[in-house]
Amino acid sequence: xxxxxxxxxxxxxxxxxxxxxxxxxxxxxxxxxxxxxxxxxxxxxxxxxxxxxxxxxxxxxxxxxxxxxxxxxxxxxxxxxxxxxxxxxxxxxxxxxxxxxxxxxxxxxxxxxxxxxxxxxxxxxxxxxxxxxxxxxxxxxxxxxxxxxxxxxxxxxxxxxxxxxxxxxxxxxxxxxxxxxxxxxxxxxxxxxxxxxxxxxxxxxxxxxxxxxxxxxxxxxxxxxxxxxxxxxxxxxxxxxxxxxxxxxxxxxxxxxxxxxxxxxxxxxxxxxxxxxxxxxxxxxxxxxxxxxxxxxxxxxxxxxxxxxxxx
Amino acid sequence: xxxxxxxxxxxxxxxxxxxxxxxxxxxxxxxxxxxxxxxxxxxxxxxxxxxxxxxxxxxxxxxxxxxxxxxxxxxxxxxxxxxxxxxxxxxxxxxxxxxxxxxxxxxxxxxxxxxxxxxxxxxxxxxxxxxxxxxxxxxxxxxxxxxxxxxxxxxxxxxxxxxxxxxxxxxxxxxxxxxxxxxxxxxxxxxxxxxxxxxxxxxxxxxxxxxxxxxxxxxxxxxxxxxxxxxxxxxxxxxxxxxxxxxxxxxxxxxxxxxxxxxxxxxxxxxxxxxxxxxxxxxxxxxxxxxxxxxxxxxxxxxxxxxxxxxx
Numbered sequence: 001x002x003x004x005x006x007x008x009x010x011x012x013x014x015x016x017x018x019x020x021x022x023x024x025x026x027x028x029x030x031x032x033x034x035x036x037x038x039x040x041x042x043x044x045x046x047x048x049x050x051x052x053x054x055x056x057x058x059x060x061x062x063x064x065x066x067x068x069x070x071x072x073x074x075x076x077x078x079x080x081x082x083x084x085x086x087x088x089x090x091x092x093x094x095x096x097x098x099x100x101x102x103x104x105x106x107x108x109x110x111x112x113x114x115x116x117x118x119x120x121x122x123x124x125x126x127x128x129x130x131x132x133x134x135x136x137x138x139x140x141x142x143x144x145x146x147x148x149x150x151x152x153x154x155x156x157x158x159x160x161x162x163x164x165x166x167x168x169x170x171x172x173x174x175x176x177x178x179x180x181x182x183x184x185x186x187x188x189x190x191x192x193x194x195x196x197x198x199x200x201x202x203x204x205x206x207x208x209x210x211x212x213x214x215x216x217x218x219x220x221x222x223x224x225x226x227x228x229x230x231x232x233x234x235x236x237x238x239x240x241x242x243x244x245x246x247x248x249x250x251x252x253x254x255x256x257x258x259x260x261x262x263x264x265x266x267x268x269x270x271x272x273x274x275x276x277x278x279x280x281x282x283x284x285x286x287x288x289x290x291x292x293x294x295x296x297x298x299x300x301x302x303x304x305x306x307x308x309x310x311x312x
Numbered sequence: 313x314x315x316x317x318x319x320x321x322x323x324x325x326x327x328x329x330x331x332x333x334x335x336x337x338x339x340x341x342x343x344x345x346x347x348x349x350x351x352x353x354x355x356x357x358x359x360x361x362x363x364x365x366x367x368x369x370x371x372x373x374x375x376x377x378x379x380x381x382x383x384x385x386x387x388x389x390x391x392x393x394x395x396x397x398x399x400x401x402x403x404x405x406x407x408x409x410x411x412x413x414x415x416x417x418x419x420x421x422x423x424x425x426x427x428x429x430x431x432x433x434x435x436x437x438x439x440x441x442x443x444x445x446x447x448x449x450x451x452x453x454x455x456x457x458x459x460x461x462x463x464x465x466x467x468x469x470x471x472x473x474x475x476x477x478x479x480x481x482x483x484x485x486x487x488x489x490x491x492x493x494x495x496x497x498x499x500x501x502x503x504x505x506x507x508x509x510x511x512x513x514x515x516x517x518x519x520x521x522x523x524x525x526x527x528x529x530x531x532x533x534x535x536x537x538x539x540x541x542x543x544x545x546x547x548x549x550x551x552x553x554x555x556x557x558x559x560x561x562x563x564x565x566x567x568x569x570x571x572x573x574x575x576x577x578x579x580x581x582x583x584x585x586x587x588x589x590x591x592x593x594x595x596x597x598x599x600x601x602x603x604x605x606x607x608x609x610x611x612x613x614x615x616x617x618x619x620x621x622x623x624x
Contacts, residue, residue: 084598156566158599164563172556244484251476254468286396
C-alpha cells in the first residue's frame with residue numbers, strides 16, 4: 001500500500017482537492033476558482049483546505065507521500081512549471097509552485113496537465129483500464145484532450161503533444177480563439193463560448209435561451225429536447241464540432257478507444273450516440289471501429305491521475 | 313557500404329523506381345501510374361523497368377539487398393500489406409506484394425506508407441537531418457503527412473498514426489472527401505479536388521482558368537500573380553487550408569520542424585512565407601517558433617526513405 005497523497009485539480013470554475021490513497025479518495029473538498037483573478041491569491045485558500053482535509057483524517061504531512069497539481073494549459077512536468085495557460089489563471093506561469101509546495105507542506109511536488117491527469121485516472125482505475133492506445137477528450141468550459149500510445153503517455157518535445165485537441169482547427173474560416181488560433185473546436189463548441197454562440201443565432205430573441213441569465217449546455221440540451229429551434233441548432237452544431245474534433249484526435253493518435261468526459265457529459269445520453277455514429281461513419285479506421293467510452297470519474301479522474309503520478 | 317536496393321514509389325500519377333545505395337540514386341526511371349485502373353496490371357511494367365535499370369548498371373538481383381515499395385494509403389509494414397488506399401490503386405489490398413517480390417526478384421521485401429518514407433528520406437539525408445521531432449506535409453494530388461517524435465517514426469497501433477494529416481477535418485460543415493470523412497484538408501485544397509473547387513467559384517466562367525483543359529496549382533498560382541480574381545481566391549483559400557492543416561499537425565505532434573514537400577511545392581516561394589507567417593501567428597507553441605523547411609528532395613524523398621528502410 002502506498003502512502004496517501006494530496007491531489008489538486010485546478011479547474012477554471014472549481015479547484016478540487018483530495019487526499020488519495022491507491023486510487024481511493026479518502027477525503028475531498030473544493031473551493032471556488034475565481035480563475036479570472038489569478039492563482040496566487042487562491043494559494044492560501046488551497047493551503048487552508050488541504051490542512052483541513054488532513055485534520056479531518058487525523059493525518060499530518062509526515063503521513064503523506066507528496067502533493068500533485070493537475071493544471072490546465074501547457075505544463076513542463078520535468079521542470080514543474082506552468083508554461084502557458086490561456087487566460088485562466090493568467091499569473092500561474094510566474095508562480096514557483098514547487099517552492100510553494102516545499103515551503104508550505106515540506107512535500108515533494110508533482111505537476112501535470114489536467115487532461116493528461118484525467119487520462120491517467122481513467123487508464124489506471126477507470127474505463128480505459130484494458131487499453132494501451134487511448135485518446136481522452138474532455139467537454140467542458142474548454143475542450144481538453146490527452147493521448148496514450150502503446151502504453152506511453154504522450155508529452156512531446158515541448159510538452160504540447162496530445163493536449164491541444166481542443167485547439168484543433170475544425171473551421172479554418174472561423175472565429176478567433178482565446179489561444180490565438182482560429183476556428184478551434186473550443187471556439188465552435190464549448191461552455192466558455194456558448195453564450196456568444198447563442199447570441200449570434202438568428203431568432204435568438206425568440207428562444208427561451210434569451211430569457212436565461214446563464215446559458216450552459218445543460219440548458220441547451222433541455223430546450224433542444226423541448227423543440228426550441230435555437231437550442232436545437234446549437235446542440236446539433238456542437239455535436240458536429242465535437243465529432244470533428246474527435247475524428248482529428250483519432251486520425252492523429254490511432255487509438256483503440258476514445259474516452260469522453262467533462263462537465264458537458266452530464267448530457268451524455270444525447271452526446272455519446274451521436275459522436276459514436278459520426279465516428280463509425282467518418283473516421284478512416286480500416287482495422288475496425290474505435291470504442292467510445294464515457295469516463296468512469298467525470299468529476300475526479302484528474303485527481304486520481306495526478307495522485308497516481310505522485311506515487312510513480 | 314551497404315548493397316544497393318530497389319526502391320519503388322507508387323505515386324498516383326507516376327510510379328517512380330530507382331536503384332539506390334546509401335542515399336545515392338544510382339539510376340532512376342518512372343512509368344505512368346494509370347492508378348485508376350489498379351496496380352495489378354502495372355506490375356509487369358514495374359518488373360520490366362526494374363530489370364532494365366539493373367541491366368543499365370550491369371547489376372543482377374544477387375547484387376541487391378532487397379526491394380522496397382513506398383505506397384499511398386494505410387500500410388501494415390509488419391505484415392507487408394496495403395490495408396486501405398482510398399480510390400487510387402483500388403486493387404492493391406488484394407495483391408500479395410511480398411509474394412510478387414519474392415517470385416519476381418527473389419529478394420526480401422519492405423513496404424511502408426509513402427509520406428512516412430519521404431519523411432525518412434528527409435530525416436536521413438535531407439532537410440530534417442538535425443531534428444528528432446519532425447512533421448512532414450506533402451502538398452500534391454492528395455495531402456500526405458508523417459511524424460517523428462523523439463527520434464521514433466510514428467506508426468500507431470493500427471498503422472494510421474501520423475499519416476492522416478490530409479484527412480484532418482478543417483471545415484466540419486464542408487464537402488465529403490474520398491476517404492468517407494467531411495471537410496478534410498484534401499477536400500479543401502489539393503490537386504485532385506482543384507478542378508471541382510474552381511468550377512464552384514463565382515465568376516469561374518470569366519476566369520482564364522475556365523479556358524484551360526487542365527486546372528492545376530501551377531496555373532492557379534500563375535494566374536493569381538496576373539490578378540485573375542478566381543485564381544486569387546483559390547490560391548488564398550488553399551494557403552489558408554494548408555496552414556490550418558499544418559497547425560493541426562503541429563498541435564498534434566509538437567515538432568521542432570515542419571518539412572513541406574510534394575508537387576505543389578514547385579510554387580514554394582508563394583507558399584512557404586504564407587504558411588510560416590500563419591503558423592508563427594496562430595500555433596500555440598509557447599516554447600518558440602516551429603522551423604519551416606522545404607523538402608530537399610521534392611521528387612525522390614520517398615525513394616530515398618524506403619531504400620533506407622530496406623537496409624535497416
